[in-house]
Amino acid sequence: MNHLGFELKPVKIASFDFTCCEGCQLQLANKESTLPEFLSLIDIRNFREISSERHDDYDIALVEGSITRSDEIQRLKAIRAKAKVLVAYGTCACFGGVNSLKNRIPQQEVVREVYDGKVIETMPSMRIEDIVEVDLCIPGCPVSKEEVERIMVGLVTRSAVTLPKYPVCVECKQRLNTCLFDLGEICLGPVTRAGCDAVCPTGKTACLGCRGPAEDINFPSFVQLVKDKELSLANMREKLALYNGFGDYLDQES
C-alpha cells in the first residue's frame, strides 16, 4: 500500500467481544462497497466471529461489550497486556451501554427475574476503562462504519484520530431536518456527541444519546428547553439513562 509515495503497512488488529450484541463488530463487515479497500488497511490477527485463525500478535485490540462477569476481567487484562492500542469499541465498551440498566436493581433480583432459582454469576455492568487503561473510545450503538474507516486510516497513516466535539444538532441542521422538539418530542441531539450524521433524528426519531455527551455541553439549558416546551422530565430521564452515557448529568439534574 502506497500513499503519496510513502509505504504504508496495514495495522495488525484483533477484535474481541464481551457482554454485548456483537452488532459493532458486525459493522466491520458492512459497507460492502468499500470493504476490499478497508480490509487492505488491516491485517486481521484474531476475530472469532468471522475467522477460525487466532494469533496473539496484534497492535490494535477492538474491544466490544461491557464487563459483567469475573472471567471477563481476566480475559480483558490478558488482551490489554498484548495490545499496543486498546480501543473501547461501541457504546457498551465506552459507557456500559444498555447492560448498565441492571445496575439500578440488586443483582440477585435481576437473576431471579430471568433464571428463577438457578445460580448465575453476574455483576453490575462496567465500562472497559473501569478495568484497564483505554487508549481510544469509538462510541455508537452501533458504531458508525464511516467513523471506523476514518479512524483506521488515521491509525495506518499515523495521523491524529479525533471524534467530533460538537453535538448531534450540528449534523442534524446540516441535513436540514425539522427539529424534533418542534414536533413535540424530546431529542438528546443538543447534548450528544456528533459523528453519527444525526441518523436517528433524520429518521424522525429522537436521538437517545448512544454516543455519550458532547464536549462542554450546557446541560442546565437543555433541561430548561425540555421545561419550556412543557415536555416530560421523566421521559427525558428515561432517554438519558438508556446507554449510561449521561450518569454524571443525571445525578446533577435530580
Add this chain to the structure above:
Amino acid sequence: MTKKVDFDIDLHHLTRVEGHGNIHVSVREGRLAEATWAVVETPRFFEAIIKGMSAEQAPFLTSRICGICSISHTLTSIRALERAMEIEPPKTARAIRLLAMHGETLQSHALHLFFLAAPDFLNTPSALPIMQSHPDIVLAGLQLKELGNEISTVTTGRCTHPVSLVLGGVSKAPSKEQLLRLKSMIAERLPALERTTEFFGTLTIPQFVRETEFISLRNGSTYPSIGGQLVSTDGVVREENDYLQMTNEYLTEFSTSKFTKVSRQSSAAGSLARFNNNYDLLHPRARAAAAAFGLEPVCHNPFMNNVAQLVECHHIMEDAAMLVDRLLDDNLQEIRTPYKPKAGKATGAVEAPRGVLYHHIETDDEGKVTKADCIIPTTQNNANIHYDLHALAEQALQEGKTEQETEKLCVMLVRSYDPCISCSVH
C-alpha cells in the same frame, strides 16, 4: 466397525458463530461417552431491565438483544405492544415493515452463507482466503449482503438497530427515489444470486439425519414473516398468545441459555423449519432452487439449513421486488397511527432470520412495561444442536471417522444452525 480409540474434542468459544459456545465430545474405547453443546455467554437480563420502561422506548431497548437481527427484535416488541394496546398500524407501514424484514434476512443469510459457513466447505479458516481463490463468488455474496443492508437502511434508517420502526407504524417512509433505486438494485443483483446458487450446488453437504420437530409461523396465505399461527411438523397448532405451549423453556446445568421442547426431546426453528412448514407458499423461483438441491419437505438433515437459507434468498428477492412496486404505487402518506398508552398483555411472534422469535409484553395503564418474556430462535435450537451433536458423533464413530473429521463435522453442524448465541442468552 468402530475402532477402540480415545479422544476429546474441546472447542472453547467456537469461531465463526455469533456469541460464545463450547463443544465437548468425549470418546472412550471407540464409544461416545459424552457430547455437549454448552452456551457460556454472559446474560444481559433484558427481561429484568425492560421493566418500568415506556412502551415507546421499549422496542429501542429490545433491538439491542441482537446485532444481526435487530429489526426482528424491534418489530417483535412492537407487535406485542400493538396487540396489547390494540393499535392498528396503517397498511403502508405494514408493507414497509415487511420489506425491512426481507432486508434483514437477506443480509443475515448472506453473512452466514459466505462468511460463516462457506469456509468450512472450502477448508479455509475464514472468508478472506476465498476472496483470493473465488473473487467472483465473494463479490456475489457481498452484493447480496449489501442489498439486504440497503433495503434495511431505506426502510428503517439504518441497517443495524433500526431508527424509524415505531409503535403505531413507521416514523418516516422511504422516498420514491430510494424505492426506485432499490427496484433497480434488486434486478441488477439477481445474477449474483444465480452465481451463488450455482456455487453452493458444487459443495458437498454432509449426510446426516436425526428426526426432529420443526416449529415456525404459518399464516396460510404468504410465506411467514410477521405474525401468524405457531405450527409444528408434528401437527401442533397454537395461537400467538399461547407461545409458552410451543416452547416449554427449561434450565440445564451446563448452559446460560435455556433449552426448549414441544412434542419431542427437542425441536428446531429457522430457515429449514419455515421451509418444512411453508413449502407451498414459497415463490416458484425459490421452489425451483430447492429442487436443484433435492431439498423437499420435510427434510430432517440440519446441514440443509444452509440450502434452505439460500432458497429463502430467492423468495425474498421476488417478494421484495413486489413490495417495492407496491410502495411505489402508494402515496406513502399514512404511515403512523396515533395511540394512547393503556394496560394490556400480548405476544408478538416474528420469523427472525434464525427462526421464530417471541416477545410477550405486559403494560400498565401508562403503557409502562410491567412484565416481559423473550424466547429467541437459537434458544429453541440449543437443545436440538445438543442432541444432534450426540447423534452426529455416534454416526461419525460408526463410519470410522478420525478425530479431526469428527471435529470438523461437529463444528459444521453447529454453524449450520447459524446460532445467534448472545441473543439466545440475552
